[in-house]
Amino acid sequence: MFKSAKTHRLSHNIVKQIRNAILAGDLKPGDRLPSEKELAISFNVSKASLREAIRSLEALGLVEVLQGVSGGVFIREVDLETARNSLFNYIFFQNPAIHEFTQLRLLIEPQMAALAAIHSTDEDLAFFNENLEQTSRELDSGEFYYKLDSEFHHRIATISNNRLIIFVIDSLKNAIVNLKLQLELDSRFSISVFDSHQRIVDAFRKKDAETALEEMRNHIISVDKELVAYCDADSPFISVSDPVDDEKESSPEKDTAAVR
Amino acid sequence: MFKSAKTHRLSHNIVKQIRNAILAGDLKPGDRLPSEKELAISFNVSKASLREAIRSLEALGLVEVLQGVSGGVFIREVDLETARNSLFNYIFFQNPAIHEFTQLRLLIEPQMAALAAIHSTDEDLAFFNENLEQTSRELDSGEFYYKLDSEFHHRIATISNNRLIIFVIDSLKNAIVNLKLQLELDSRFSISVFDSHQRIVDAFRKKDAETALEEMRNHIISVDKELVAYCDADSPFISVSDPVDDEKESSPEKDTAAVR
């Protein structure tokens, strides 16, 4: 009925104003805001309050701050990583069961595999070949990281050309990997994943949508079974060392043991 | 090759430490952190830097800050709204086409409708009856808001009992409504939506999964067509007045004109 009459935090007010300016199109990625001093004067607040607002906007991924001359506060596009991390934070507390991941994946990924079978270009196929080859090498060396696996599914999503679907698939994989495990993979599992991937790519080569869909479906289900066997027993839950931890330079995908 | 040797911001360092403590389980929702003064001493930084860190954590939805005695910084679960808003920010810059939303919805919602037909309880059916009745009243009064529509789809998602699916459906609807429009609805459209909803609920009552799925599918497709007709012509894009703007007390669902 009535609006809260609470005097909000100054920094919140500033965040709101700037965010609205972005959403209204008055501020666009690349735009540079006036300097802290000037902003503080414009908003009629102290530098400290203004900086708190900037920190919030930074956390939301809406601005980026550079130091030095010609530095300042720049509007930027919120990137996939920021959104994905936020979703990860949410999922962390929800701590969904494996089957919730699987259910959602099953709704999306088999269909995307079917699409990919039809629409994949030579370039895409070359990518998948290279991906399989590298995976094979990693299997031989006993060093199976989930990066290649991640890229495999990501690429399939990409062929859909649907950014929402890419986001969902990407986020799911990220969450599964970082949330549910850090399991020492047994190599039998890795090989089974590799085999699945091979069969899927094979269907791509033959442009056989039906088979691609079915193989992806089987793949997801078999991964589900493995994960359930691993996790749900005692649910080790999580071990956060690097994954969500570090900055851009070591992205989550880099150095976490593999899954799927 | 080499890791960035850049000395990060102090506040970032603090955010990282606290976030990691949360993810590691050392800090749990409801936990209260020491006071600003004490924290500043612990981290060996000034109060200003510490507060910037707290603002970031607050923006991420990981903490909540209360003033006054027995106030302080409290760890909290990241809620759906925070994650959804972050996704919205991402989607805003991506600005996906209607068909991208539709494609993803088609993968999920018809299946969920089928599930709901099978699993909906008397309580659920009562909810849908009430929802339809209220919608009908709003139609009569000419005041069609998207809140009821939103709740309709949300409830179906809820029956899936899958938090990831609920998140996706909820976020999609939120994004569609806030991003794509603020169209003056023509009442023919509202009525068509209402009819679809009625047919879907009817299938629920009969526990007819097949029909529920098909009706939801038709519903989404017809909404897609309407939206494309409305939007893609000149793409009014957005008008941000309240939707993503205000605080908890006026949630996005409240006062934006309806869609679908």
Next chain:
DNA sequence: AAATATTCATATATCAGATATTTTAATGTT
């Protein structure tokens, strides 16, 4: 002339400490 080093201007980053405000609980008053 080109490469390198230095200086300078301008931002942000950080600190220290004072003051204001909010909120709860304890205390007093009627």
Next chain:
DNA sequence: AACATTAAAATATCTGATATATGAATATTT
């Protein structure tokens, strides 16, 4: 018992000084 007052603890905000980072202009060297 109900209500008002006060005290204490916490965040909120402001001010102004200092540190640091960065790019560009300038000077120096080769």
